[in-house]
Amino acid sequence: MTTRKRLAWIAVDWGSSNLRVWAMSDADEVLAHRGTERGMLGLSSTQYEATLLDVLGDWLPENDPLDVIVCGMAGARQGWREAPYLVVPARLDTLAEGAVVPSVQDPRLQVRLLPGLCQHRDETGKEFDVMRGEETQLAGLVAREPEFSGRVCLPGTHAKWARLVVGELLGFQTFMSGELFRLLAQQSVLSHSLSEDDLADSACREAFVTAVQDVSTEPTRFTQRLFAIRAGDLLDERLPGGEARGACLAARLSGLVIGLELAGALGGLDESEQVCLIGAEALCHRYALALEALGYTSRVIDNERAVLAGLALARSTVKHE
Amino acid sequence: MTTRKRLAWIAVDWGSSNLRVWAMSDADEVLAHRGTERGMLGLSSTQYEATLLDVLGDWLPENDPLDVIVCGMAGARQGWREAPYLVVPARLDTLAEGAVVPSVQDPRLQVRLLPGLCQHRDETGKEFDVMRGEETQLAGLVAREPEFSGRVCLPGTHAKWARLVVGELLGFQTFMSGELFRLLAQQSVLSHSLSEDDLADSACREAFVTAVQDVSTEPTRFTQRLFAIRAGDLLDERLPGGEARGACLAARLSGLVIGLELAGALGGLDESEQVCLIGAEALCHRYALALEALGYTSRVIDNERAVLAGLALARSTVKHE
Structure with a gap:
């Protein structure tokens, strides 16, 4: 950390x-950032503290205890x-309010694990x-826009669609789109026909948009249209x-995978x-293009900004306990 | 071959x-049967004759040439x-009429590779x-029932649905159901929650039938209901x-995978x-149960009987050339 601002x-x-x-x-400004691949899947419960100290131990002050606000799978049963x-x-x-405090040896770490929903x-x-x-990214949206009401989509391996009304999450749906795409692209018969796409290319973009519209019109033909990708490679x-x-x-x-998700998630949305x-x-750009193809508008919030705002909101609540 | 009937x-x-x-x-009776795992994917084009001789060389007569009628991937471009x-x-x-004759060394082998569609x-x-x-299994149905008209389903890795009118195939659709099920069951996040099902068990059967109906009613929620299997394992x-x-x-x-296929395949079918x-x-029993759940009746033809009847029909045409 080269800044003069103090780590809080x-x-x-x-x-x-x-x-x-x-x-x-x-003031919730980022002073420094690090990332590693030491996620929950590679750790037993006794390895978390050492991992944390390994990654950020040099940031810690000599004696003062410090809030460490954690979201994600570290708070899972197997975390x-x-x-x-x-x-x-x-x-x-x-x-x-639903956070738990794991036992730690180092007195400088005041860890809170936030709950999932x-x-x-x-x-x-x-x-x-x-x-x-x-949920922490959604809390970040609420921290920035306390009056927000509407539909929020968090694309990814397991894409989430949430319905918010003035700071309250009424319900949500998870679509396995990212995982399904990866399995089909890498491990199915389609893998022989595919390379990386680029939506900046007009032919790719048109193929994507057409697929979104096709599956939205006839969702029951989804698995048939999957195979038609392979057949099209042979015949088209x-x-x-x-x-x-x-x-x-x-x-x-x-487009087929995201389009099927949108057809399911947009039900009842004007x-x-x-x-x-x-x-x-x-x-997000990919999703925005798919939404546009179905007549919807969207705006994008960067996920890092969202998660930091959500963690900061949680920390402010912790402090006032 | 222990029978006295002569190999034709x-x-x-x-x-x-x-x-x-x-x-x-x-008379197209089966005198003997063998199977191996030496499929197209493990063979180069020069290995087919040797493989065939390896598997059935001891069946061949000393000198007489013999019809060998072949369907399937041996006739593919990479076969x-x-x-x-x-x-x-x-x-x-x-x-x-669309069969091709590959070059062979052994004069006893009169091989015909049947075309796909x-x-x-x-x-x-x-x-x-x-x-x-x-297509050869469908030809087997036509051989047995020359007047057959209707919808035929061949379940499997890539399930086929064909529309036949008096011996003519008007059109067909392939659904990637079997492959999709295997990928999801073995390689996705769902793999942690699943074991082998048994539709003879009433709880399994009810879960299967309910899933077929759910996805048929709301096909756009397919990938969401996939994830709900995992969430249900945690919460239900x-x-x-x-x-x-x-x-x-x-x-x-x-039920979700087969139900989505049926919803797509049954369009327009009374x-x-x-x-x-x-x-x-x-x-086939699984598909029959799914069809029944959606109000349709079905009958089953064993695939070995179908393929042999189709190959026999093809051979009879070859002979009359």
Whole structure:
């Protein structure tokens, strides 16, 4: 840390595969940032403290205890210590009330593990669902815009769609889109036909948009249209050759998977309601394009900004306890 | 071969992963049967003859040439020799007209590789599609029932649905259901929650049927309901414990995947029209149960009987050339 501003607390996003830490000032400015691949899946519960000290020990003051606010899978049952799920509907500005304190040896670490959220099946069509980590990004949205109401999408391996009303999460849905795309692109018969797509290319973009619209019109043909990607590679003479061919087909696969998600997630949403996307820039751009193809507008909030605002909001609640 | 009946020809189903051969009498009775895992994926084009001699060389007479009728991936571009696709609509009783003769050293082998079928995209909603092997099973149905008209389903890794009118295949659709189920069950986050299902168990059967109906009613929620299987494993207190839990969840996954296929494949089909299933007994039973859950009746033709009848029909055409 080369800045003169003083370290006041530490923000931590501890996911399944990655650990990201930020040194924060008392005004919630980022003083320094580090990331590693030491996520929950590679750790036993006794390894978390040592991992944390390993990654950020040199940031810590000599004696003073420091708030370390953690969201994500570190609070799962198979993580550091379980922070039990809060049940929706749930207010997002009081997540810290469900935080748990794991036992630590180093007195400088005042760790709080934030809880995830869960949802039970009910007669209104809600399904069993869980999130860990995304609730903190949603809290970040609420921290920045306390009056926000509307539909929020967090694209990713397990994409989340949340319905917020003035700081309260009423319900949410998880779609396995990212994982499904990866399995199909890398491990199915389609893998022989695909390369990396590029939505800046007009042919790719058109293939993507057409796929979104196709699956939205006829969702029941989803798995048939998957196989047609392979058959099209064998038969479609209008496809470009070379590298561009695999890129177009990958864009079509992406459009089919994201389009099916959107068709399910947008149910009941008026086209005049803007969707708020929270996530990595390129992925959010992809979703924005898909939404546009179906007549919806969107705006994007960067996921790092969202998670830091959510952790800062949680820390402010912890302090006032 | 312990029978006194004389070997007249050899039937071969040469798929991607398996090779199955039958010694046939002139009346098309099975005299002997063998199977190996030496499928197309493990062979280069120069290895087919040796493989065939290895598997059935001891069946061959000293000098007489013998018809060897082959369906499946041996006729693919990456197989023994390419038997180019016939384009639908196509008559199923004249497949042999598209057969090709690969070059062989052994004069006793009179090999014919039957063609697959392909379909081009058109304005009626037909998609690019291909089949290799299933067309011979369909020909087997036509051989047994020349007047057959209706919808035929061949479940499997890439399930085929065909529309037949009096011996002619008008169009078909391939659904990636089997492959999708396997990927999700074995490689996705769901793998932690699943074990083998058993539709003879009433709880499994109910989970399967409910899933078929759920996805048929709301197909756009497909990828969301996939994730809900995992969330249900964490949260649903009504699920049985132990081994039965994973079996019920596997049955639900199977129901979601097959149900989405049926919702797409049954479009425009009146409930009074019976679906003809051709395939392995257990899988056909699963499809029959799913069809019943949606109000349709079905009947089953064993896939070995179908493929042998199709190969016999092709051989009879070859002989009359």
